Amino acid sequence: xxxxxxxxxxxxxxxxxxxxxxxxxxxxxxxxxxxxxxxxxxxxxxxxxxxxxxxxxxxxxxxxxxxxxxxxxxxxxxxxxxxxxxxxxxxxxxxxxxxxxxxxxxxxxxx
Amino acid sequence: xxxxxxxxxxxxxxxxxxxxxxxxxxxxxxxxxxxxxxxxxxxxxxxxxxxxxxxxxxxxxxxxxxxxxxxxxxxxxxxxxxxxxxxxxxxxxxxxxxxxxxxxxxxxxxxxxxx
Numbered sequence: 305x306x307x308x309x310x311x312x313x314x315x316x317x318x319x320x321x322x323x324x325x326x327x328x329x330x331x332x333x334x335x336x337x338x339x340x341x342x343x344x345x346x347x348x349x350x351x352x353x354x355x356x357x358x359x360x361x362x363x364x365x366x367x368x369x370x371x372x373x374x375x376x377x378x379x380x381x382x383x384x385x386x387x388x389x390x391x392x393x394x395x396x397x398x399x400x401x402x403x404x405x406x407x408x409x410x411x412x413x414x415x
Numbered sequence: 416x417x418x419x420x421x422x423x424x425x426x427x428x429x430x431x432x433x434x435x436x437x438x439x440x441x442x443x444x445x446x447x448x449x450x451x452x453x454x455x456x457x458x459x460x461x462x463x464x465x466x467x468x469x470x471x472x473x474x475x476x477x478x479x480x481x482x483x484x485x486x487x488x489x490x491x492x493x494x495x496x497x498x499x500x501x502x503x504x505x506x507x508x509x510x511x512x513x514x515x516x517x518x519x520x521x522x523x524x525x526x527x528x529x530x
Binding site for chain 1: 452462515516521523
């Protein structure tokens with residue numbers, strides 16, 4: 305157990321739907337990162353939150369949004385889902401900038 | 416711009432062979448971190464090693480060893496006496512030491528170790 309908890313582990317949904325992925329960071333970690341791993345794009349940085357505030361955005365679509373709550377857990381919201389959004393979504397957390405711990409991922413399948 | 420290149424898409428070896436996974440990176444930063452992660456078939460990302468750009472010492476951990484050469488911008492990973500359990504996708508990643516601390520991942524190398 306890495307200490308970073310992601311739920312659900314698997315999600316199957318239809319095109320056009322909206323889903324929410326949840327991440328609980330490791331105890332004491334203030335930063336949360338979201339990454340997407342798809343077959344054609346590889347592992348891509350989506351967005352970072354630090355202590356409740358958005359810090360950086362990567363290749364995140366406008367249909368996607370995220371937030372970090374006061375208890376430091378984070379949610380990634382994906383809307384108007386398309387087949388191409390099928391991917392493994394990872395959350396990671398850290399306190400320092402020396403590398404971070406990944407969760408086990410949420411595998412999203414859009415049908 | 417920062418970039419990580421793992422030119423080997425897939426490597427197959429027979430058990431007990433040694434195998435080296437290549438990683439070449441590009442960055443204009445003078446300080447940075449380099450990482451290797453393993454992604455087994457189960458899908459999670461398993462941390463293997465972090466290397467600070469100031470530390471060019473090679474490192475050995477059991478059957479794993481890493482060769483960091485700043486002069487050639489390479490951070491290669493060698494598995495000695497490979498085992499079937501080593502079969503996985505291996506990712507090399509680069510991280511800046513300031514700013515957002517996001518990872519720039521390579522495209523990964525799929526290692527298949529055959530019994």
